[in-house]
Amino acid sequence: MKRLILIITLLASLAAQAYEPMIREDRVWEYYFIVSRWGICTNYLYTLKFDGTQEVNGKTYHQLKMKSSLCWTSMQDEITDIYEPETLDSLQALLREEDSKVYMLVQTPVIKVYEDKGDDFKEQPVGENEEVVIFDFSRNQPEECFFASGNPMHGDQPQEEVYDFPMITKYNVEDVSETDGMSKQYTLRNCAVSDFCNNKGPETHVYVAEGIGNVGRGSFLVPETEARYHVVPNATYGEGFFNNLYDLEGNVVYKGENVQKPSSGIESVGAAPKESDKLYDLTGREIRNPQRGTIYIQDGEKRIAW
Numbered sequence: 001m002k003r004l005i006l007i008i009t010l011l012a013s014l015a016a017q018a019y020e021p022m023i024r025e026d027r028v029w030e031y032y033f034i035v036s037r038w039g040i041c042t043n044y045l046y047t048l049k050f051d052g053t054q055e056v057n058g059k060t061y062h063q064l065k066m067k068s069s070l071c072w073t074s075m076q077d078e079i080t081d082i083y084e085p086e087t088l089d090s091l092q093a094l095l096r097e098e099d100s101k102v103y104m105l106v107q108t109p110v111i112k113v114y115e116d117k118g119d120d121f122k123e124q125p126v127g128e129n130e131e132v133v134i135f136d137f138s139r140n141q142p143e144e145c146f147f148a149s150g151n152p153m154h155g156d157q158p159q160e161e162v163y164d165f166p167m168i169t170k171y172n173v174e175d176v177s178e179t180d181g182m183s184k185q186y187t188l189r190n191c192a193v194s195d196f197c198n199n200k201g202p203e204t205h206v207y208v209a210e211g212i213g214n215v216g217r218g219s220f221l222v223p224e225t226e227a228r229y230h231v232v233p234n235a236t237y238g239e240g241f242f243n244n245l246y247d248l249e250g251n252v253v254y255k256g257e258n259v260q261k262p263s264s265g266i267e268s269v270g271a272a273p274k275e276s277d278k279l280y281d282l283t284g285r286e287i288r289n290p291q292r293g294t295i296y297i298q299d300g301e302k303r304i305a306w
Helices: 002-018 191-197
Strands: 029-037 038-057 059-077 077-081 087-100 100-104 110-113 123-127 131-136 146-149 169-181 183-190 204-207 231-232 234-246 253-255 295-298 301-304
Touching: 038 087, 169 191, 183 191
Parallel strands: 110 169, 131 146
Antiparallel strands: 029 038, 029 234, 038 059, 059 077, 059 087, 087 100, 100 131, 110 123, 146 169, 169 183, 183 204, 231 234, 234 253, 295 301
C-alpha cells in the first residue's frame, strides 16, 4: 500500500512538472496596442498564430503569422469610429522550441546585446542562420540570471540608443509561481533597465508564462518593462499589452488585459485610415526603406519591416 501511495505521489509530481510547450497551432494570441495623439486614441487588437513550418539549415521553424487586425478610435473613453476588421496572413518570425527554450531565426545583419552593469547594448555581427533566445522557461530559481529578448528602453537612455535590431538583455528571475494550475508564470527583472536607472522596483519587471510567452507589456516577441511608453512624433505615445490567449473556438484559455472589441452600436466606417508615407525610427527621426527585421513607426503604430 505504501508503495502504491509512493508511485501515485511520484506520478502526480511528474505531471505537475510537465513542460507546457508554447509553439502550437491550436492557440491564438491577441495583443492590444493603443496610440494617443493630441488626445485622440487609436486602438488596435491584433491576433497571432503559428501556421505552417519552414526548413532552414536542417532545422524546422514554425511560422508565426499575424492573422487579423481590428482598429477603432476614441476620445475621452468615447468610441468615435470603428473600422472594418482585416484578415491577414503576414509572417512575423520563424521560431522553434527545444529544451524549454524558444529560439528565433535572426534576419538582420547584427543584434545588440546587454552584457553587464554600466554597459550599453553592444552590436554583434550575426552569423549565417544564427538564432537568439526569445524565451527561456528552463530557469526556475530566484536570482538566476540568463539572456533573452527584451526591451532596452529606460528613462535615462541616450537619444541615440535605437531599437533597430533584435535586442538581447540580461534577466534576473524574481519569482516563479503557478498560474491557475495551468502553467508557471515568471516575474523577471530586466537588468539593463534596472542597472541604468538604479532601480529594482516593479517598473523594471516583465511577466512571461510557460506555454504562452509574454503576458505583460510589449509584444509577442519583445516583452517590455512596466510603466514604459514610447514617445514618437506629433505628441504621440503608444504602449502595448498581452490581451488574451484563445483556443480555435474563440474561448479564452488565459486572460490578460482583456480589452473587449467595441460594441457601441457605431456603424463601421470602412477600412482603417490610409497610411502616411512617412516612416520614423523609435527616436522620432524620419527614415526611408527600413532594413528587414527593424522596428519603425508609421501613423503612430509600431511595425516590423520584412
